[in-house]
Amino acid sequence: MRPASDALIVIDVQNDFCPGGALAVAGGDAVVAPINAMMDDFAVRVLTQDWHPADHRSFAAQHPGARPFSMTEMPYGPQVLWPTHCVQGTPGAAFHPDLRTDPADLILRKGFRREIDSYSAFFENDRTTPTGLQGYLRSRGVSSVTLVGLATDFCVGYSALDAARLGFVVTVELGACRAIDLDGSLAQALEQMRAAGVTLVGAT
Ligand code: VGL
Ligand code: ZN
Numbered sequence: 001m002r003p004a005s006d007a008l009i010v011i012d013v014q015n016d017f018c019p020g021g022a023l024a025v026a027g028g029d030a031v032v033a034p035i036n037a038m039m040d041d042f043a044v045r046v047l048t049q050d051w052h053p054a055d056h057r058s059f060a061a062q063h064p065g066a067r068p069f070s071m072t073e074m075p076y077g078p079q080v081l082w083p084t085h086c087v088q089g090t091p092g093a094a095f096h097p098d099l100r101t102d103p104a105d106l107i108l109r110k111g112f113r114r115e116i117d118s119y120s121a122f123f124e125n126d127r128t129t130p131t132g133l134q135g136y137l138r139s140r141g142v143s144s145v146t147l148v149g150l151a152t153d154f155c156v157g158y159s160a161l162d163a164a165r166l167g168f169v170v171t172v173e174l175g176a177c178r179a180i181d182l183d184g185s186l187a188q189a190l191e192q193m194r195a196a197g198v199t200l201v202g203a204t
Helices: 028-041 133-139 152-165 185-195
Strands: 006-011 044-050 071-074 077-080 106-110 144-150 169-178 199-201
Touching: 006 028, 006 152, 028 144, 028 169, 044 133, 044 152, 106 133, 144 152, 152 169, 152 185, 185 199
Parallel strands: 006 044, 006 144, 044 106, 144 169, 169 199
Antiparallel strands: 071 077
């Protein structure tokens, strides 16, 4: 058992990010078994859930003529346009059926504001609107976080960079993560995490 100051943060292990889902990550379901096995080591466990309204602005379908995985400009900067995914209350937004959710202390939903995407578990994509997770972890005495889940180069990576920026000691267990890897986004995310002082376990 790790000290009470260490939290496990499980990012977006939801059906739409697993094979057969709307924004399937290759091997996304392979993270479930290692994550389930890690949970008992941690006194603080948080699950995040990507949770979008059906007309979310990050969906390509909301931008006439735009293809999924193309780029657009939002008021807060460049934004990938995604296939419609993780719509609130749909089966695609549910956790993978084999993920252990009972041990979670907190289930944090993000991406629920129509106008702004939220990759990170700490801040929305403007990098300033907080989700509240920082306050939750601090008030529970957490100083160190281990991140796992989907996807390495988006929601896990952004969460790791924000956690490091906020002063948490940050570890990413790559064996319990899988990437989307859009135009070199995985290599870029790994490089940015390294530069921010994030410990990458299982990096080659
Ligand atoms: C994610 C793209 C869009 C993720 C969420 O969980 O990494 N990626 N929404
Ligand atoms: Zn999303």
